[in-house]
Amino acid sequence: MTSAFDDRARTWDDDPRRRQLAAGIFGALEQAVPLRAEWTALDYGAGTGLLTLALAARVRRVLAVDSSAGMLAVLAEKARAGGANVETLHADFAQDPLPAGPFDLIASAMTLHHVADVAGLLRKFFALLAPGGRIALADLDAEDGSFHGANAAGVHHLGFDRAALERQLAAAGFSDVCFSAAARSEKNGRVYPVFLVAARKP
Numbered sequence: 001m002t003s004a005f006d007d008r009a010r011t012w013d014d015d016p017r018r019r020q021l022a023a024g025i026f027g028a029l030e031q032a033v034p035l036r037a038e039w040t041a042l043d044y045g046a047g048t049g050l051l052t053l054a055l056a057a058r059v060r061r062v063l064a065v066d067s068s069a070g071m072l073a074v075l076a077e078k079a080r081a082g083g084a085n086v087e088t089l090h091a092d093f094a095q096d097p098l099p100a101g102p103f104d105l106i107a108s109a110m111t112l113h114h115v116a117d118v119a120g121l122l123r124k125f126f127a128l129l130a131p132g133g134r135i136a137l138a139d140l141d142a143e144d145g146s147f148h149g150a151n152a153a154g155v156h157h158l159g160f161d162r163a164a165l166e167r168q169l170a171a172a173g174f175s176d177v178c179f180s181a182a183a184r185s186e187k188n189g190r191v192y193p194v195f196l197v198a199a200r201k202p
Contacts, residue, residue, distance in 0.1 A: 004154070005047070006070030013048055013074075017186060022050035024183025025109045025138040025196060032180055032198035033134050035059060039104035042128065044093070044121075045111025049075035049086070055107060056084040063099060067092040093124050102130035110194070112139040113157040118165075122172035129201040135174065138182045138196045147185070147192050165197060174199035 013019065029035075029051075039059040043052045046064035048071050056062045056079070064079075064086055066072050072088045079086040089099055094117065106125045115121050125135055140147060140159035148155050166177050182196035 005068035008070075010070075010074065013050065019050060021183050021185050021194065022054070022109060025194065026051055026054040028138070028180050028182035028196040029055075029107060029136045029198075030058075032178060032196060033105065033136050036104070040102075041105040041107060042099070042103045044106060044108040044125075045114070046075060046088075047071045047109075049078055051107060051109045052086055053078060053082065053084055055105075056086050059085075059105070061085045061087070063087050063089055063103070065089045065091050065093070065099070093121060098124060098128060101128040103128050103133060104130055105134050105136065107136045109138045110140070112137060113159065114154050116156045118157070119168045119171065122168055122174070126173045126201055131201060133201045134198060135200075136196060136198045138194055140185070141193045141195055143192055146188055146190065159192075160195075162195065162197070169197070169199050173201065175202050176200040 035058045040061045041055050041059050042063045042065060043055060044065050046052045046066045049064060052062050052064045052075060064075055069090050072090055076088050106129060112118055142159040142161050145158045162179050169177050177199040179195050179197050183194045185192045185194055
């Protein structure tokens, strides 16, 4: 999965649908989470930073985490050019040590379906958050596998059932779980709904 994303990093932002999707997700995040200028945030699966840089304009600092070095290189160039308060970390929380926290917000866009152990990742997110910290996670509603089609390497989930994901969040310790419609992704002649789920660490 990582090498495939490395190969596509330089042209990733060229697709206007990806930029529109990130903008929709950030708009939903702004509605669901009371962003504060003093916050430190973590963007997991940050890619080229389409969500990261929007967050960086609203908070004190963002740590952008991704398993693709190529994607992070593009993000770092964009952050330097724009003077954004962004640091990058090449890591996969399934196997690498967690960064030093705590964080006030953990965000992630279209990454959960690439994570084999979502329940385990949610527990790690919980551990990284400060008391009262928030998560905002965007991904596909359950679909039939046509979203990725033949490009399904590294895809572990065909979207998510909201009720099942809510149970996983509660089991990890989160409260105030709230789902909203974030965006729609048009692909392969079809429209796929994308949700945002926000929750809080008590």
